[in-house]
Amino acid sequence: MKTIFDLAHPEDVEKLKKLAEENSKSEKITFYEARYVTKDRKVRWVYGYMSKFELLGEKYFLGNWIDVTTLKKYEMELKNSEEFLRTLVDESLAPIYILQSGKMVYVNKSFEEVTGYKVEEILGREPFFIVHPEDRRGVYERYLAREAGKLGTETYSFKIITKHGVKKWITVRPSRIIYNGKPAVAATAIDTTELHEIKSKLEKRNEYLRFLNKILRHDIANALTFVRFALEDKEDEISKKAVERIDHIVRLINDVRTLEAALDELIEIRLDKVVEDVAKSYDVNFKVEEVSVLANNGLYSVVDNLIRNAIVHGGGEVEVEVLKENENGVLRVKDRGKGVPKEIREKIFEEGFTTGKGTGIGLYIVKKLVEIYGGEIKVYDNVPHGAIFEVRLKVINRQA
Amino acid sequence: MIGGKKYKIMVVEDDADIVEVYKLLLKNSFEIVVAKNGKEAVEIYELVKPDLIIMDIEMPVMNGIEATRKILEKDPNAVVIGVTVSSRSNIKKLIETGAKEVLEKPFKKSSFIETIRRYLRVENFKV
Numbered sequence: 261m262k263t264i265f266d267l268a269h270p271e272d273v274e275k276l277k278k279l280a281e282e283n284s285k286s287e288k289i290t291f292y293e294a295r296y297v298t299k300d301r302k303v304r305w306v307y308g309y310m311s312k313f314e315l316l317g318e319k320y321f322l323g324n325w326i327d328v329t330t331l332k333k334y335e336m337e338l339k340n341s342e343e344f345l346r347t348l349v350d351e352s353l354a355p356i357y358i359l360q361s362g363k364m365v366y367v368n369k370s371f372e373e374v375t376g377y378k379v380e381e382i383l384g385r386e387p388f389f390i391v392h393p394e395d396r397r398g399v400y401e402r403y404l405a406r407e408a409g410k411l412g413t414e415t416y417s418f419k420i421i422t423k424h425g426v427k428k429w430i431t432v433r434p435s436r437i438i439y440n441g442k443p444a445v446a447a448t449a450i451d452t453t454e455l456h457e458i459k460s461k462l463e464k465r466n467e468y469l470r471f472l473n474k475i476l477r478h479d480i481a482n483a484l485t486f487v488r489f490a491l492e493d494k495e496d497e498i499s500k501k502a503v504e505r506i507d508h509i510v511r512l513i514n515d516v517r518t519l520e521a522a523l524d525e526l527i528e529i530r531l532d533k534v535v536e537d538v539a540k541s542y543d544v545n546f547k548v549e550e551v552s553v554l555a556n557n558g559l560y561s562v563v564d565n566l567i568r569n570a571i572v573h574g575g576g577e578v579e580v581e582v583l584k585e586n587e588n589g590v591l592r593v594k595d596r597g598k599g600v601p602k603e604i605r606e607k608i609f610e611e612g613f614t615t616g617k618g619t620g621i622g623l624y625i626v627k628k629l630v631e632i633y634g635g636e637i638k639v640y641d642n643v644p645h646g647a648i649f650e651v652r653l654k655v656i657n658r659q660a
Numbered sequence: 661m662i663g664g665k666k667y668k669i670m671v672v673e674d675d676a677d678i679v680e681v682y683k684l685l686l687k688n689s690f691e692i693v694v695a696k697n698g699k700e701a702v703e704i705y706e707l708v709k710p711d712l713i714i715m716d717i718e719m720p721v722m723n724g725i726e727a728t729r730k731i732l733e734k735d736p737n738a739v740v741i742g743v744t745v746s747s748r749s750n751i752k753k754l755i756e757t758g759a760k761e762v763l764e765k766p767f768k769k770s771s772f773i774e775t776i777r778r779y780l781r782v783e784n785f786k787v
Contacts (some may be wrong), residue, residue, distance in 0.1 A: 478718050481745035485766035486677040493768055557749045
């Protein structure tokens with residue numbers, strides 16, 4: 261080793277020489293961070309200082325180091341993870357913000373994109389003016405309670421007005437955090453405008469369907485009651501046929517009425533209870549075990565249609581069973597009729613398919629309802645003859 | 661019929677034509693009182709003290725389920741028969757509220773008469 265610089269890491273030699281040069285012209289002590297290489301070729305970090313002095317006309321440097329390799333390693337790791345998280349948050353597709361003492365202390369780029377407000381326009385300000393007036397108070401009160409630690413993390417939605425005056429829905433998930441030593445609320449958000457618009461359109465359509473159905477059911481059926489009464493005792497062929505037609509219309513109305521139930525929210529329903537209720541009313545044999553599925557009151561119509569279908573087509577003997585198979589609630593309606601030929605097994609669930617005995621929409625509605633419940637229906641041969649209609653619905657397992 | 665007096669039936673129905681049907685079917689054998697909606701039925705129940713109530717479900721002001729609940733609160737022995745075109749879930753609710761049974765419109769005369777006869781036996785009221 262000729263000089264102290266021989267110890268230094270090749271990449272740091274120039275830097276150290278420059279520092280020494282500067283130090284020789286100054287009266288100050290120079291502190292520095294640099295790498296050196298050990299005899300066994302390991303790179304280590306040091307923190308040191310240098311200071312020139314003169315003795316007997318000769319120039320010297322006084323220096324000292326401490327090894328900071330471990331510290332440096334932790335520092336790098338911290339920096340890496342900080343950088344990683346910062347990039348994740350800054351560049352996140354979802355808007356992210358931090359509120360503290362009523363003011364916005366952090367927002368990311370996506371927040372800018374969704375609200376239209378630039379970071380500098382919102383940072384350090386009270387941001388509640390962005391919230392739609394209808395929701396403002398609620399959002400503000402939730403924020404206060406959350407920062408004060410009285411409200412936990414939750415997910416909820418509210419409306420905002422963007423810088424350009426557009427109404428948008430956002431869904432947020434705020435949590436209380438400690439930011440720079442003080443309580444704050446950090447939240448991620450997603451723009452759910454489209455979802456809310458679809459939902460509201462759907463609600464309007466459902467309302468309209470209910471209205472149509474009510475007219476069909478209530479007003480028409482009431483009118484038919486009156487007409488049927490007037491014709492019922494008449495002996496002529498036309499009147500008799502008219503009464504038959506009325507009864508056919510009533511069956512149609514009943515089928516369509518079922519669709520109203522399809523609009524109801526899906527809830528937990530005991531498949532075995534529904535089957536028991538319906539099977540008893542038709543006086544058919546049933547065997548059930550307890551099983552809860554996700555459905556609504558339309559499930560009654562599913563069971564009712566299948567059992568009635570089996571009675572009409574099934575040559576009298578009908579058996580119904582409900583059991584739990586893996587994660588499915590399984591309903592089987594078995595009859596001893598002629599069975600359903602393979603070539604029409606798909607067709608029987610289509611709109612308008614009839615053998616002349618029904619309205620042609622019963623099984624179609626059954627399939628639609630089962631699909632709404634996320635289940636499936638199929639038909640196959642009974643032994644020695646007849647058909648088995650099988651409905652599979654997802655089981656709801658109640659947590660103990 | 662008690663002591664020569666006719667049984668009294670209260671018809672709760674908002675459709676005037678259907679009320680006419682009930683009148684034609686019942687007037688020879690029973691005394692009939694009409695309420696145009698659930699609220700009216702609850703209000704006049706105490707005055708009328710009917711032996712049987714024919715109750716529609718979907719009516720303005722107060723529906724038949726609510727009216728049945730209020731009437732049964734006043735008089736748990738009241739006999740309510742639903743006659744309706746309502747949804748299956750409403751029919752279920754009416755039964756749960758305490759209606760003896762529910763007949764769906766349009767009904768056959770014979771089913772209607774048989775239903776009434778299960779609760780009120782009158783000689784000249786037959787199919």
